[in-house]
Amino acid sequence: MNARVLVLLCLPGLAHAQGFAGLGGEAGGFALPDPSVAPAFPDDHGAHPDYRIEWWYVTANLTGPDGTPYGLQWTLFRSALAPREATGFASPQNWLGHAAVTTPESHLFTQRLARGGIGQAGVEAAPFAAWIDDWRMAGPDFDNLDLAASGPDFAYDLSMSATGPLVLHGEAGYSVKSGKGQASYYYSQPFFAVEGVLRLPDGAVEVSGHAWFDHEWSSQPLSDRQTGWDWFSLSFEGGAKLMGFQLRENDAAGYSYASWIAPDGTLTPYVGDFEAEPLEMASLDGVEVPVRWAVRLPQREVAVDVTALNPAAWNALSPPYWEGPVTITGSHEGRGYLEMTGYE
Template sequence: MSGNPQITRRAFAAGLALAGLGGKGALAQGFAGLGMSGEGFAPVTPGKIFSFPEDHGPHPEFRIEWWYVTANLTDTSGAAYGAQWTLFRQAMRPGAQQEGWANQQVWMAHAAVTRGDTHRASEKFARGGIGQAGVEAKPFLAWIDAWEMRGIEPMRDDMIAPLELKASGADFVYALRLDADHALVLQGAAGYSKKSDRGQASYYFSQPFFKASGRIVIDDKPVGVSGQAWMDREWSSQPLASDQTGWDWFSLHFASGEKLMLFRLRQTDSNHYASGNWILPDGKTEQIASADIHMTPKTSVEVAGRQIPVDWDIAIPRLKLSIASVPLNAKSWMGTSFPYWEGPISFGGSHSGVGYLEMTGY
């Protein structure tokens, strides 16, 4: 993601430079310079033993980190909605944590709601060290201003549930409760998620088993909603190689109860790096190698002056899986400081279900 100001999501990097928090150097690097050397920051290495609730909290010795929730929802009439809540942390420089305004941590957050006929998004920025934003591991709380993801009793650290989630923008509000009955899922090799064959990686775990319920308000019109949600937690100091220009990422809820996480990191030589995790209804997982994943962009639409591939074919022959996905709203454009496409999708074929798609770098 380095050097490309269109790449955000888990790579939220240069947005804070626009807010006056990073300066020209950060902007030139694409916010956190995700494809550049992580020298001075903590490295990501295999063999980490995850510990909860500690790993629900921040890891300031690493350069970048995020707490990311997406929800596929319906109202009582069956109409589909999507909701997104994201908090990003970036360390502007390595070293001991400073106090107050001298603190080197900066925060950015995105929230969005999507319906078939509209997509609404909002963005916030904060400086670390002054209490405006942050994350506490126990009792769990992630916040920026009035946006919150808060643990409620009886909180299960191994599930990071139940949670209350709330955010608002100029023309939308949502408040959701997230419950789970399965433990967290480690992505990659026991939480060590490779992003290239050259050593780039992150620590990565998910809660794909959230059941969501609550309310969305769009243009002052409230509606009760329920459905499924997915949370990703990821941190790193150098997650991408310098020749990777963006990614295409899926989180899928199958009607039969399975879950699937897939991503494809696009490389300038077209030898894209892919990875996946097939998650059974009981929480057991099966890693899927890059060579076994076929992700093919199909129909593109013009969004914000760019051609965005919103329809995809996905095949994993080893799992006898062949599906085609379509967006709820093809215009699900996050017009944030460094924009990207993210929105709810549905899919059919050998399997059916719903999920979320994110595309950066287009």
């Protein structure tokens, strides 16, 4: 699911629209996902300017030579003021980039803003390239990508190689987000092996590990009652993976979904069966945020504690949200990523 929608709050008039970050507002002439049409590749790795919002998202769990764990985020958001593309300053497309590195002791983050039509930011399907200024995710094909970003106090250069297939969430990529039927197109590449270099205030660190890529696009993915979400991408020892989210509502039970991903990439969807209960809170910028969770998927005998590597992984951007690496203990062991939006 993911906070990739944050770009909306950088655009005039959308910050106070219905639903979280305006995502519950009417589509207003933009395209809507069609459950009878599945994503097709490589074309759908690219941008979809007739949809209102879109994001390309990488999170990575990494390890240094001395065993220190690290987390990494690279995100490119697209938001449209109108359902079309154009060249020059006539383009209605707006772009936002977020990048972060998390260690057990620190959380470093930054952002970039751009507009469409002038080459400052964009996405090309084949060969794949996504960029904003000098930040890039690109390669000769989607199975082999280089990833780079930099901020005032960090930078990274990584290589990612796919070791498994793409997975389509929901029903063949049609991902329902509410009981009212709002939906997005949503697929992942959760099988990237990663190696490269982090450049941190204390020096360069060689790292390796695994990354999870998400691509999602829609025009009205939430209902007007939904206030935020908790999104988990969990990689278990043994090779299985779990993506689960719950969308919160102030005055009613929320909507939940999970994808169980077998080591060979086979996906089994579960609607309404994913459970996530906060166990421990942290106060960050005056906001109480859960940083330890009990996560359950009874059909797969999953009953785990999910704990933040660094509870202070708070992106103080517009709007602020929590995004960081987690450790997994209990019925399954492993590492993953957690994103939480809409906490006030």
